Amino acid sequence: MRKAAQASYRPPSAILHVHTHGGRGRPGFSRVDLDSAASFVPGFAETAPRMPHGLLVLSNDSVHGLLWAGPDRPAFPINSFKRISAPIRADWSDK
Amino acid sequence: MSWLDRQSFLGPDSDQVLQDLTVGLVGLGGGNSHVVQQLAHLGVGGFVLVDDDVISETNLNRLVGGTLEDVLEARPKTEIAKRVVLSVNPEARIACHQAKWQEVAEHLRACDIIIGGVDRIIAKSELEAFCRRFLTPYIDMGMDVHRLGDADEFLVAGQVVLSSPSTPCLRCLGVVTDSALTEEAGQYGDAGGKPQVVWPNGILASTAVGLLVQLFTPWHGRPVRSAYYAYDANQGTMTVSERLGRRASKDCPHFPPDEVGDPRFDIREVVTRAETPIERGTIDTVPLAEPKHRLTALLAMVLDLLPFKVRR
Numbered sequence: 001m002r003k004a005a006q007a008s009y010r011p012p013s014a015i016l017h018v019h020t021h022g023g024r025g026r027p028g029f030s031r032v033d034l035d036s037a038a039s040f041v042p043g044f045a046e047t048a049p050r051m052p053h054g055l056l057v058l059s060n061d062s063v064h065g066l067l068w069a070g071p072d073r074p075a076f077p078i079n080s081f082k083r084i085s086a087p088i089r090a091d092w093s094d095k
Numbered sequence: 096m097s098w099l100d101r102q103s104f105l106g107p108d109s110d111q112v113l114q115d116l117t118v119g120l121v122g123l124g125g126g127n128s129h130v131v132q133q134l135a136h137l138g139v140g141g142f143v144l145v146d147d148d149v150i151s152e153t154n155l156n157r158l159v160g161g162t163l164e165d166v167l168e169a170r171p172k173t174e175i176a177k178r179v180v181l182s183v184n185p186e187a188r189i190a191c192h193q194a195k196w197q198e199v200a201e202h203l204r205a206c207d208i209i210i211g212g213v214d215r216i217i218a219k220s221e222l223e224a225f226c227r228r229f230l231t232p233y234i235d236m237g238m239d240v241h242r243l244g245d246a247d248e249f250l251v252a253g254q255v256v257l258s259s260p261s262t263p264c265l266r267c268l269g270v271v272t273d274s275a276l277t278e279e280a281g282q283y284g285d286a287g288g289k290p291q292v293v294w295p296n297g298i299l300a301s302t303a304v305g306l307l308v309q310l311f312t313p314w315h316g317r318p319v320r321s322a323y324y325a326y327d328a329n330q331g332t333m334t335v336s337e338r339l340g341r342r343a344s345k346d347c348p349h350f351p352p353d354e355v356g357d358p359r360f361d362i363r364e365v366v367t368r369a370e371t372p373i374e375r376g377t378i379d380t381v382p383l384a385e386p387k388h389r390l391t392a393l394l395a396m397v398l399d400l401l402p403f404k405v406r407r
Contacts (some may be wrong), residue, residue, distance in 0.1 A: 090321040
């Protein structure tokens with residue numbers, strides 16, 4: 001975590017804490033995930049206040065994420081993921 | 096029954112994928128006039144059309160969709176392209192910008208892919224750099240007519256390059272070189288109109304569209320992120336450049352992976368703007384992605400900064 005925070009300092013970068021729950025389909029965050037994020041995301045914001053920070057949780061075939069635009073602001077869900085590969089895939093959570 | 100039924104082999108969800116796509120076209124002269132027409136027929140739903148020029152008489156030999164009346168009216172090339180698209184797909188989302196692309200770069204960030212139809216080497220280089228910074232695949236087209244010796248003979252040739260993040264760039268592939276940039280700078284204001292004709296543009300544009308389609312709705316199992324096709328109109332050949340094979344396994348030294356995103360980006364300013372009522376300008380724009388405000392995160396762990404701009 002400390003190395004990630006250092007790396008995000010210059011150039012300013014968003015820090016996304018990533019973990020996997022395995023399985024298939026769109027994963028969700030557990031209460032433990034959200035409680036722990038509440039403790040470490042504000043620290044990310046102190047390191048790189050110009051950037052949003054957040055969480056990603058992966059399954060074997062999908063992803064879900066939350067971002068915080070600031071330490072005092074509520075999280076909002078990431079509604080699109082794009083895989084820059086071949087083929088390029090966009091995953092819209094609100095469709 | 097859908098007007099796209101005959102291309103259903105592109106995948107069961109290909110209509111929707113293409114409908115959701117937003118393609119940026121920079122330069123709407125000869126090459127991209129073909130491209131925009133083909134994309135409309137494909138069912139691509141979103142277009143960001145950028146060109147600061149109006150059609151002139153000498154464009155009529157190659158600008159698909161252009162008419163003599165357009166010349167008399169000095170119609171912007173963006174408006175001609177828009178008309179071509181809407182005549183095929185009235186539901187298309189189109190943003191027209193009669194401007195230099197650097198002046199409307201924020202709108203180009205909303206694009207899933209950008210296709211350059213620009214002549215100058217420096218323009219290719221700058222546009223690719225923009226695309227690399229925002230992790231946007233870029234397709235470059237170029238065509239040239241070369242005199243062969245002193246004889247009254249010519250070589251018509253060109254290239255199409257697909258440049259994606261972390262793949263060989265135009266410099267790696269020798270399309271952009273210091274010597275070409277220097278030569279071009281020396282000719283600035285003195286070059287006159289470069290020879291251009293319609294049929295090589297059509298071939299290059301069709302190749303570019305094929306690369307786009309295989310990237311988003313591949314019809315085979317080996318879509319590519321990087322391509323370099325060299326066209327020789329004298330031989331009638333389109334071949335994969337050997338240079339790509341030599342560079343494919345090497346890292347691109349010109350665009351390091353950490354040099355991405357808007358260096359001036361500040362989420363605090365975005366939040367402030369998001370809470371301020373929108374001031375609409377006079378630019379003819381249609382919302383590109385409403386109501387699904389884009390918030391795109393990249394699994395490559397690099398934040399694409401575009402979505403916050405669109406979210407306003």
